[in-house]
Amino acid sequence: MKLKRILSGVISAFLCIGMVAGCSGNDNSKSSTTKKAEAAPAASSGKTIKVGIINNDPNESGYRTANDNDLKAAFSKENGYEPTFAYGKTNDEQIAAAQKMIQDEVDYLLLSAADTAGWDTVLKDAQKAGIKVILFDRTIDADASLYEASIVSDMAKEGQTAVDWLVAQGLSEYNIIHIQGQMGTAAQKGRSGALDTTAKEKGWNIVSQQTAEWNAEKAQQIVQAAIDSGTKFNVIYAENDDMAKGAVAALDKANISHGVGKDVIVMGFDCNKWALTELLNKNWNYDGQCNPFQSSYIKDIITKLENGQKIEPKTIIMDEKGFDAATITQEDVDKYGI
Amino acid sequence: MSKLPDVNGGGSVLSRVMRNQILIPLAALFLLAIFNLIADPSFFAITLKENNMGNPVLSGQLISIIDNGSELAILAIGMTLVTASSKGQDISVGAAVAISGSVILRVLCGTDNSPETLQAPIIVAFLVAAVASMLFGAFNGVLVAYFRIQPMVATLILFTAGRSIAAWINNNQLPIAPGEEFKVFGGFIPGIPIPTPFLIAILCFIVTWAMLKFTNIGLYSQSVGINEKTARLNGLNPELIKLATYVILGLCVAVTGLIKVSRISTINYSVIAKDIEMDTILAVALGGNSLSGGKFNMAASILGAYVIQFLTTTLYKFKVPSTALPAYKAVVVIVLVVLSAPVVREKLSRLMKKIRSSKNTAENHA
Numbered sequence: 144m145k146l147k148r149i150l151s152g153v154i155s156a157f158l159c160i161g162m163v164a165g166c167s168g169n170d171n172s173k174s175s176t177t178k179k180a181e182a183a184p185a186a187s188s189g190k191t192i193k194v195g196i197i198n199n200d201p202n203e204s205g206y207r208t209a210n211d212n213d214l215k216a217a218f219s220k221e222n223g224y225e226p227t228f229a230y231g232k233t234n235d236e237q238i239a240a241a242q243k244m245i246q247d248e249v250d251y252l253l254l255s256a257a258d259t260a261g262w263d264t265v266l267k268d269a270q271k272a273g274i275k276v277i278l279f280d281r282t283i284d285a286d287a288s289l290y291e292a293s294i295v296s297d298m299a300k301e302g303q304t305a306v307d308w309l310v311a312q313g314l315s316e317y318n319i320i321h322i323q324g325q326m327g328t329a330a331q332k333g334r335s336g337a338l339d340t341t342a343k344e345k346g347w348n349i350v351s352q353q354t355a356e357w358n359a360e361k362a363q364q365i366v367q368a369a370i371d372s373g374t375k376f377n378v379i380y381a382e383n384d385d386m387a388k389g390a391v392a393a394l395d396k397a398n399i400s401h402g403v404g405k406d407v408i409v410m411g412f413d414c415n416k417w418a419l420t421e422l423l424n425k426n427w428n429y430d431g432q433c434n435p436f437q438s439s440y441i442k443d444i445i446t447k448l449e450n451g452q453k454i455e456p457k458t459i460i461m462d463e464k465g466f467d468a469a470t471i472t473q474e475d476v477d478k479y480g481i
Numbered sequence: 482m483s484k485l486p487d488v489n490g491g492g493s494v495l496s497r498v499m500r501n502q503i504l505i506p507l508a509a510l511f512l513l514a515i516f517n518l519i520a521d522p523s524f525f526a527i528t529l530k531e532n533n534m535g536n537p538v539l540s541g542q543l544i545s546i547i548d549n550g551s552e553l554a555i556l557a558i559g560m561t562l563v564t565a566s567s568k569g570q571d572i573s574v575g576a577a578v579a580i581s582g583s584v585i586l587r588v589l590c591g592t593d594n595s596p597e598t599l600q601a602p603i604i605v606a607f608l609v610a611a612v613a614s615m616l617f618g619a620f621n622g623v624l625v626a627y628f629r630i631q632p633m634v635a636t637l638i639l640f641t642a643g644r645s646i647a648a649w650i651n652n653n654q655l656p657i658a659p660g661e662e663f664k665v666f667g668g669f670i671p672g673i674p675i676p677t678p679f680l681i682a683i684l685c686f687i688v689t690w691a692m693l694k695f696t697n698i699g700l701y702s703q704s705v706g707i708n709e710k711t712a713r714l715n716g717l718n719p720e721l722i723k724l725a726t727y728v729i730l731g732l733c734v735a736v737t738g739l740i741k742v743s744r745i746s747t748i749n750y751s752v753i754a755k756d757i758e759m760d761t762i763l764a765v766a767l768g769g770n771s772l773s774g775g776k777f778n779m780a781a782s783i784l785g786a787y788v789i790q791f792l793t794t795t796l797y798k799f800k801v802p803s804t805a806l807p808a809y810k811a812v813v814v815i816v817l818v819v820l821s822a823p824v825v826r827e828k829l830s831r832l833m834k835k836i837r838s839s840k841n842t843a844e845n846h847a
Binding site for chain 2 (some may be wrong): 200201202203204208323326351352353354356358359360363364365367368369370371373385388389391394395396397398400411415417431475
């Protein structure tokens with residue numbers, strides 16, 4: 144028995160090592176594929192800037208992967224930075240990582256919080272240690288004095304852009320299947336909110352409004368159920384590309400045409416490369432961007448702060464586009480696809 | 482699988498049926514069916530249509546149920562065996578499905594993310610995924626059987642790391658398999674109007690039935706689950722049997738992975754087969770199987786899986802608002818699970834007996 148216990152201890156130790164090694168191997172393979180970014184801005188001032196970057200799990204979505212790759216390319220050693228990356232699915236993991244980075248005395252703490260609440264204490268610690276905090280992608284419920292700047296996507300604006308586009312289509316009637324993302328997320332709230340408001344104003348008919356939790360397959364089942372029960376609809380408003388893809392699979396199965404000049408208008412979000420290609424092939428009608436390329440904004444802010452400037456206003460909203468199948472070009476696909 | 486010995490010597494057909502655990506999922510299915518019949522009989526309509534490829538396909542809510550419930554049913558096979566032998570559940574199946582799907586796409590797409598043609602035959606991709614999944618199954622099995630770690634804790638490792646491993650297999654890219662050929666497994670075989678996932682599930686059921694009929698794995702895993710020491714004294718090797726059940730579950734996972742990625746020709750590591758482990762465990766519980774191991778009824782588990790899908794499709798059909806969906810599901814699940822709990826069943830059957838005996842005495846007096 145004793146031998147077994149020792150053996151199990153050894154095995155679990157190996158497991159842990161294996162997992163860590165697996166992760167770092169992952170990082171290496173990724174950073175080698177990332178592009179060499181432009182010439183070092185900070186190197187000119189002769190010192191390296193220590194940045195601690197706390198992000199969400201890069202496997203979470205194509206958006207997050209693109210975001211992570213963008214940051215890795217921008218804050219590289221070649222560009223004059225000394226980066227530390229940490230990932231966390233929950234606030235606890237992220238806060239622990241932040242505390243460690245504060246102890247390591249980074250110059251800047253870049254944060255995309257998993258959850259909005261609970262950051263006050265650790266940000267105060269950062270402030271005491273003279274570390275400047277920049278929020279990206281997600282906001283938090285904390286006093287604005289605790290961070291220097293916040294770079295965000297305005298999800299409500301993304302939704303509004305999409306809904307405005309839908310209004311401009313001037314359909315004789317609107318029967319919409321609305322497939323929602325994970326309830327309570329910022330993306331879901333913003334994108335649902337815009338549609339809800341406009342639908343009420345214009346008297347649009349939302350025939351089905353359900354959450355597929357960002358899951359293509361669930362979206363397929365929702366649309367399938369609507370088709371099977373004989374519901375009439377001519378618009379599918381899916382809050383991300385995956386779910387739009389699932390919805391389209393159900394349409395294909397039932398031989399319902401979709402796309403430019405067809406029976407059903409298909410709308411998605413996030414601008415995955417394959418989704419934009421669907422637009423280019425006129426199988427879908429609209430795709431809204433959720434810009435994952437925040438590094439240029441962050442660099443801009445760091446340069447300003449290094450020069451002793453103040454960032455006013457603190458909240459910076461990124462430019463985000465909406466693509467129409469009628470006007471999209473191959474160039475757009477290459478440039479904005481993630 | 483095993484017919485209970487007739488303790489009472491005879492007994493009415495009713496009491497025999499009452500004691501059979503398949504009654505629970507059957508009753509649940511019946512209730513759901515009645516509810517739908519009253520609310521909207523068109524729920525049961527099945528029509529033959531053509532899809533966009535010009536192939537004949539059956540469509541209707543019932544077809545959706547047997548289509549989408551198939552993955553769950555296939556996983557329920559493996560989970561039932563694992564539960565029986567190791568007195569615990571594998572909570573890593575969702576993550577393992579992600580790995581299996583990722584391996585399939587990796588082999589099919591090679592290094593390119595969206596190749597023009599398939600880079601390898603689908604059967605090769607599936608076999609590689611099957612080997613990978615069975616290895617991961619064996620990994621769980623070794624931890625449980627030889628190191629005697631609680632199944633839930635042992636599989637927690639893969640539960641946590643699995644989706645990251647899946648992403649790592651494809652360098653964090655999201656490959657897309659080209660062509661219509663691969664879509665067959667999650668769609669329809671040209672000319673056959675029945676959804677392929679259901680056909681695959683039927684094949685799995687036949688194989689399982691044969692396995693339980695012609696090998697001793699069913700008997701062995703039950704006896705290991707009931708009493709490991711006695712099983713060992715009778716010349717069985719409990720560790721090996723536990724390991725075998727985890728490997729079988731691995732194979733079920735590989736089949737599920739194939740269907741899942743075939744449905745949409747691509748993968749999303751964080752949401753593919755999300756929470757499917759919970760539904761699988763629920764299917765086993767709904768089948769009236771004890772989650773603490775021992776005796777099992779495979780048919781009841783499989784039926785349990787389809788009941789869960791029946792419920793899901795019903796909720797979609799009635800367009801239950803997103804915010805209320807989990808609450809509805811929870812209420813139904815609570816009722817079903819409480820009804821299937823052994824304690825409640827025993828009480829119920831005792832109640833039935835009392836009613837009958839009082840009726841008998843009344844008759845005797847008359």
